[in-house]
Amino acid sequence: MSAAVETDNSGISVQQARGGMPAHHAAIFIALLAAGLVAPFLLYPVFVMKVLCFALFACAFNLLLGYGGLLSFGHAAYFGGAAYISAHAAKVWGFPPELAILSGTLAAAILGTAIGALAIRRQGIYFAMVTLAFAQMVFFFSLQAPFTGGEDGIQAVPRGMLFGLINLRSDITLYFVVLAIFLGGLLMIYRIIHSPFGQVLKAIRENEPRAISLGYRTNRYKLAVFVLSATLAGLAGSTKAIVFQLASLTDVHWSMSGEVVLMTLIGGMGTVFGPIVGAAVIVTMQNYLATMGAWVTVIQGCIFVICVLLFREGVVGVIARWVKRPL
C-alpha cells in the first residue's frame, strides 16, 4: 500500500491511520540528518558525538518510560555495563570497534533480560526501586571486579579499524560512524513505536487491566520493551566507550540513571524527538558550564524544577501541543 496522502478534514490522522510515516516526521528526520552532517564542521566533533551518544541513551530510556509507561531508575547499569564490556573487548581481546560495540550491546541485552524479568513483576515505585537496587549491584560489581580497573576505569581504549578498513583515530571519521549508529538506533526506536508491538505497548501503558482483559499477556510485552530499551541503552554506552576511549564508574553510577530521566523529562517524555533535545540541553550545560564546578548540578536542578512547574510535557511536548501534531 502506497503512502498516498488522502485529504480529509483531518488529513494528518488519516495518514497516520494509514500507518506510514507522516510528512512532518520525515521532515524532522531529514533535518536531523542534515544537521548531523554539518555539525562536526561547526562544533567540536567530540562534543557532538557525546550529545549523540546521550541522545540515543535518552531515546532508549524514553522507549521504556514514554511508551511502555515503566520508570526504570537503573538504566546506568545497561549504559555503563555495556561501556565496560565494549572497552574490555576492544582493549584486552583486541576486537575491532564494530564487534566491541556489538559485544557491549549484547551484554546489555542479557543484563536487561535478567533484571527486567524480575523487575516487571512489580509496579510503579516498586518497579523503580527494584531497577535501582540491581543497578547498584552492577555498580558495586564494577567497583570490585578486577577487569573494570576500579576507580581508574578502563582507559586508553583503542578506537581501532572499522571492519578492518577504516581507521577511526580521526575524530571526523569516527563522528560519521557515531552519527550512523545514532540515526540507525533512532529509526529502530521509531519503528518499534509504530509497529503492531508498539500499539499493544501503548494500550498497556494506557490501561493495563483492560489490555489483560483483551487477552494480552502484558508481562511479556513489558519484558520485551525492557530488553529493547536496555539493549539500545547498551548500544549508546558501548559507542561512548569507543568515542572517549574510556569506560568508568561514572557511567554505571546512579546519578547517570538520574541524568537520563532528567534528559527525557526536559525534552518531552513520550515524544519521539524530545529526548534528543533534552540530551543536547544537559550535555551542552555540562560542557560549557564545566568551569562552574558543582554549580552545574544546582543549575540543572533549577532547570528541572522550572520544567516540571511550567511545562510538564517537556520542550518538544509543548511544541507538539502548539502545532497540534505528535512529535
Place this chain on the structure above:
Amino acid sequence: MDDGVILAADDLTKEFKGFFAVEGVSLKIKRGQIHALIGPNGAGKTTCFNLLTKFLPPTRGRIIYKGQDITAMSPADIARLGLVRSFQISAVFPHLTALENVRIALQRQRGDSFDFWRSQKVLLQFDERARALLAEVGLSEFEQTEAGDLPYGRKRALEIATTLALDPEMLLLDEPMAGMGHEDVDRIAALIRRISADRTILMVEHNLSVVASLSDTITVLARGKVLAEGDYASVSKDPRVIEAYIGAGHG
C-alpha cells in the same frame, strides 16, 4: 455434564484477612442467557466478578468454563478462551483514537504482536472491521477522536465495541450503566439486548429497571452469599430479597 451451562462456579470463596467478601457462592450460568448479579452495596458482586475473570485469585472453590477447569488460569488466558469482561469504570485507552481502541482488540486475531520490526501498516487490514464495529455502537463519526475526549456514555459504547471485536462467547459486564444519563441507559440497554442474541452475558447492575427488562435469570447476593435466584418476578417477590435489598419502601 454440559446441561446448557457455560460457566459454573462451585463454592467460590474469597477471604481478605478474616473477612469473607465472597463465601461459598455457587453459580450456574446457562448458555445464551442474560444473567444478572445484583445485591446491596458491599454484597460482593464485584469481588465475585473479579474471581470469575481471575483478576483476583479465589481462596477456595472452582470455576468451570465450557467443561474446563479455569481456576488456575491467568486472566489473559481466560480472555483467550472467549470469556471477556468489562470494568466498572470505563475502560478505554484514552490517548488512542476510537478506531485504534477497537483495533487493539482486533489485533488479537494475529496472536501475539511481538513483531516490533514490522510497520503498523499491517494493522490496516483491521480498519474495515473496526469501522463496522464502531458503526454498530453508533460511534462512526468519532472514529478519529481520542477515546479520552469522548463523553461518558460514548466511552461505554466504545468499550462494548472493543469487547465485541474479540467476538467473545461470553461477556461479563461490570455495571454497564453506572453513572449514565437516561438516554444513554436506553441506548446501551438496547445494545446489550442486541449483542446477547448469540452470546451469554453475565452482568452486575444496580439499575433495577434495566435488570428487570434485560435479564433471564437473576442471582441476588448479600453479605457475600447467594440469597436468592430466579427470574425477576420470583426474585422480586422473595421476602428475604425485599428485606435485604429492595427495602421495605418497595414492599
